[in-house]
Amino acid sequence: MVEGWAEKRVVIAPDPATLADSVAARFLSRVSKRVDEGKLAHISLTGGSMGSRVLASAARSPRAERMDWSRVHFWWSDERWLPRGDAERNDRQARDAFLDGIDIPAGNIHATLAxxxxxxxxxAAAAYAQELAGFPGAEGPWPSFDVCFLGVGPDxxxxxxxxxxxxxxxxxxxVVGVRDSPKPPPERITMTRPVINSSKRxxxxxxxxxxxxxxxxxLAGASYASVPAAGAKGRKRxxxxxxxxxxxxxxxxxIDREY
Structure with missing residues (x-):
């Protein structure tokens, strides 16, 4: 397990639309910096309404058209166990909002089996673990994501x-399979904490x-077992x-008013 994580900080936007735009701009800036350095960028996406809004905002940016997406790989921290192309699958939502509109090799989009x-x-969980292992990082047989996006549920x-x-x-x-999920659909695939917490950000x-x-x-330091968001930590941010x-x-x- 990774040690020495970055301190948690909070960046506040006035409303959801401004929030999505600001995160999208930071995302494109981070990817651009990595690509301009001649390095690969591994990004872990999330589902949910805010995840889609961030990607839709990124899609509207002229910067997205200029990016060399051949050096960027996209993954998902979790997926709903539904048929391929189902509108509720996280990868379908990301494709509709962003991925289908950029010039990226098909092999750089790493969706789970359906x-x-x-x-x-x-x-399917084992197959995704094997795919992750094709890009091992310093912390384990999986990529060290430059950015790992996560949504947080009310629970x-x-x-x-x-x-x-x-x-x-x-x-x-x-990667493991989830059965009897408290949130529908009942079956899912998810990355585990070691993978998430190996992320740079x-x-x-x-x-x-x-x-x-x-x-x-x-933020108050609740147990990650009872509040999983309390246990999500990047190595840099x-x-x-x-x-x-x-x-x-x-x-x-x-509250971080400068980041």
Whole structure:
């Protein structure tokens, strides 16, 4: 497990639209810097409404058209176990919002197997772990993501790591199947904490008053077993990008007004 993570900070935008635009601009800037240095960039995407809004905002930027996307690889921290092309799959939402509009090799988009691809849930999780292992990083047989995007649920879950469930405790697998999820659909695939916490930057993006309690608990140092968002930590940066409605319980000393 990675040691010496970055301190958690909070960056506040006035509303969801401004939040999405600001995170999208930072995302494109980070990827551009990495690519301009001649390096590969590995990005882990998330699902949910804010994840899609960030990608849609990035798609509208002229900077996205100029980027050399051949040096960028996209992954997903979790996926819903649904048929390929289903509108509720995270990869479908990301393709619609962003990926289908950029010039990127098909092999750089690393989606999990779907429920109609002929493999069962555990085999699909193992296949994704093997795909991750094709790009090993310093921390394990998986990429060290330059940015790992995460949403945060009202219950504090991240990816498909839900409170008080076995998956949040798993450290000997990089990817696992989830059954009987408390949030539909009941079957999912998720990366585990070691993979998420090997990321250089963990960016959690959340909006709305229903997220205020989870954010407050995560910042207060709650147990990651009960509030998984509290255990998500990047090696260089751990940032909660939030709107004002979600920031109601944020201590002033944790607000970063310069990042």
């Amino acid at each position: 429920s109609d691809d002929g493999a069962d849930l555990d085999a 504090g879950h991240i990816a498909s790591l839900f409170p008080d469930r076995d998956e949040i405790q798993i450290t000997d697998h990089s 963990v960016w959690m993006v959340l909006s709305g008053p229903d997220k205020a309690s989870a954010l407050g608990l995560a 751990t940032i909660f990008f939030v709107d004002e409605a979600a920031a109601a319980q944020v201590p002033p000393d944790l």
